[in-house]
Amino acid sequence: MASxxxxxxxxxxxxxxxxxxGFEVLCRYQHIWNIDLHLCPSLIGGIMKNSGSLTAMRFLTAVKQENPEMLERVSRELxxxxxxxxxxxxxxxSILAAAEKAGLSKEQxxxxxEKCSTDKVKSSLRETTEAACNYGAFxxxxxxxxVDNKSHMLFGSDRMELLAHLLGEQWQGPVPSPVKGKL
Structure with a gap:
């Protein structure tokens, strides 16, 4: 029986x-390593106090709330x-152009x-950013x-070998065999 x-x-x-x-590597490995990948748009400015991505990250938060199946594609396009x-x-x-290129309709x-300015989106992004800070993000x-009823926080996109070790999986490089040639 599969775990x-x-x-x-x-x-x-x-x-x-x-x-x-980190996003691209984890998207490639999510099925290979049997992980339930939760994408959490966060505001780096809320962590580092200086950023120009507030609207884009609110937009991704709205995408996650309303069209979660599009979050990976819209994030990649941005x-x-x-x-x-x-x-x-x-x-x-610019955000509308990226969303349309990723496959959302103009209306969507x-x-x-429009939802970027709602309290629901603002508070959700704030909560996600605070969650990252609570894990120790800098x-x-x-x-x-x-794993094993413990949470392990890894900073950076260069920790994939350590992540593989924590999962008891094999690191095959940034483009694992089953997806070579596909992005």
């Missing part, structure tokens, strides 16, 4: 290229805009953008793995 997936939380901000590295194409992610039209994207990304 149940182990819970793993990834706290990230699309303003952090290191968060992007990273592509800011870190691969040197495009803006702070202006509403506009609705989600930057992003942090990965929190829950």
């Amino acid at each position: 149940l997936p182990r819970k793993l939380e990834l706290f990230y901000d699309v303003l952090s290229p290191y968060s992007w590295l 990273w592509m805009r800011v870190w691969s194409r040197d495009e803006d992610i702070t202006e509403p039209q 994207a506009k609705s989600l953008l 930057g992003l990304p942090i990965t929190v793995v829950h």
Whole structure:
């Protein structure tokens, strides 16, 4: 009988290229390592007190609340805009363009953008950021793995070998065999 997936939380901000590295690796490994990956958009500014990603992270929080199946794609597209194409992610039209490119309709994207100013979205992002701080975050990304009734916080995207060890799994590099050639 297969074991149940182990819970793993990834706290990230699309303003952090290191968060992007950790995000991509963990998305690739989630089925290989049998982990239940919880994506947790967090505000690095709430942790480091200086950031330009507030609207983008509120938008991702709204995506998580309303269209959680799109969170991975929209997060990736925001990273592509800011870190691969040197495009803006702070202006509403930039966020809408990223959302549409990720597969959301114009109507869905506009609705989600409107929700960015609601108390529900604001408090959810604040709670997620506080949760990261409570785990001991001093930057992003942090990965929190829950095994054997214990939580282990790992800072940075360069801790995948240690994560594999904690999970009792094998590290196969950033592009594991079953997904080579696919992004």
